[in-house]
Amino acid sequence: MILWRFIHGRMPTDENLRTRGCVIVSACCFCLKTVETSDHTFLQCPFAINLWNLLGGKLNYLIDCTSALSLLSCIPAHCSSQIADIFLAAVIHTVHTIWLARNNIWFSSTATTFHSAKVRIHSWVASSGNSSIGKCLPSDSHFLDSFAVAAHCRTVKEIIPVLWKAPFPPWLKVNTDGSVIAGHAACGGLFRDSRGSFLGAFCCNVGEASVYHSEVLAIILSMERASSRRWRNLWLESDSSSALLIFSNPSLVPILLRNRWHNARNLGIQIISSHIFREGNRCADKLATLGHAIQGSVWLDVLPPDLLFDFVRDRLGLPNYRFP
Known part of the structure; x- marks a missing residue:
């Protein structure tokens, strides 16, 4: 105090x-x-x-x-x-x-x-x-x-291994994350298939917003991007358990995003959602950080070099570790 x-x-x-x-x-x-x-x-x-x-x-x-x-x-x-x-x-x-x-x-x-x-x-x-x-x-x-x-x-038992797991066909997995630096928010997402192959990614500069707002926007952008590429089976994974609650309680969607959320839910996409610890979500975290350096929203057809190390670790099934 x-x-x-x-x-x-x-x-x-x-x-x-x-x-x-x-x-x-x-x-x-x-x-x-x-x-x-x-x-x-x-x-x-x-x-x-x-x-x-x-x-x-x-x-x-x-x-x-x-x-x-x-x-x-x-x-x-x-x-x-x-x-x-x-x-x-x-x-x-x-x-x-x-x-x-x-x-x-x-x-x-x-x-x-x-x-x-x-x-x-x-x-x-x-x-x-x-x-x-x-x-x-x-x-x-x-x-x-x-x-x-x-x-x-x-103690050894308190150290938790965290692994990114590839989805099973025909699902595609997108890992999302949000970031706030000095009051300015950004978000990002990475799409991968059942073999862990890179399908695309996006970054978005949100502007002045909260972390929660950017996390929810990342989920909405993932659904919009998937629909534009006719991906109908989408597995959404985030390290924000509070943002994932919007699937069970839509009233938690920030009011400025509710119309966009409603439209995204009517795109005809089958959705699975899951939580992952941030140690297993590093690719999405780095994409969100990259979003601070751009204007608007950008789609990436090529994997950014900054993500290569963590992307390869995920694809090989190598764990990161969560310490208490």
Whole structure:
């Protein structure tokens, strides 16, 4: 909650009192060199900067303190779930520690030393890391030891192999996916036959939309593309279980797509739908990403080179793995 309030500028600091019309004399309680604002207190004050530098040294990462949202960029994009929990806990507890130190000065006239703040952050991060339900890798042991966190190692039975399976004749399978980057959505789909051969693919730049909207649009586009090529037996597969619910509950279709959905359902195509984990849907995921770089909707008669590796793995029946 405290991080949410900080990110959205709702911390009860002198800055917010002034925006409400209160005329007050303000000074940062740590450095006494400038007025108190959320950005200064948590990001720019020497007390806060020293804590963030200390935390960055512990995490072996240079923490970006230019804004509240940039603090979360320190969380690695690819790491085990327990490590991700520790990074997030470290940011939250550091913000909380700074806020408690500020309040101790304001309401108790008690200054928090840098050493006590450091000990508090380390203790809270260790507690959060130990209570995490995430899993780690053997290579994470040195990092976990630096925070005195017990390793929650994955077991073999928790690792799930995910395979793409070819359809049985006369069905054709299309794997679809949606993507949103900076509020802009795109989607894509890949058609394959019972031998896993490439039949065609599409990418579409959706514009400003939600992930769910792009996932549903990908399903509708697949039906339209199949009808235009007179493919009457279509197996739709997506990694979005919520989007697939539109087949059993059409009221879940976004209102802007309902007419198009109704028309697609009347194209005379036999439909089978199934869910696949995203690890087995990588070709469609990459097509959706490619959709951000185009205008409108594009049909592809040739397999894009970026998909070749995952396409061959799928056709050979090689599994990808889903980790807890």
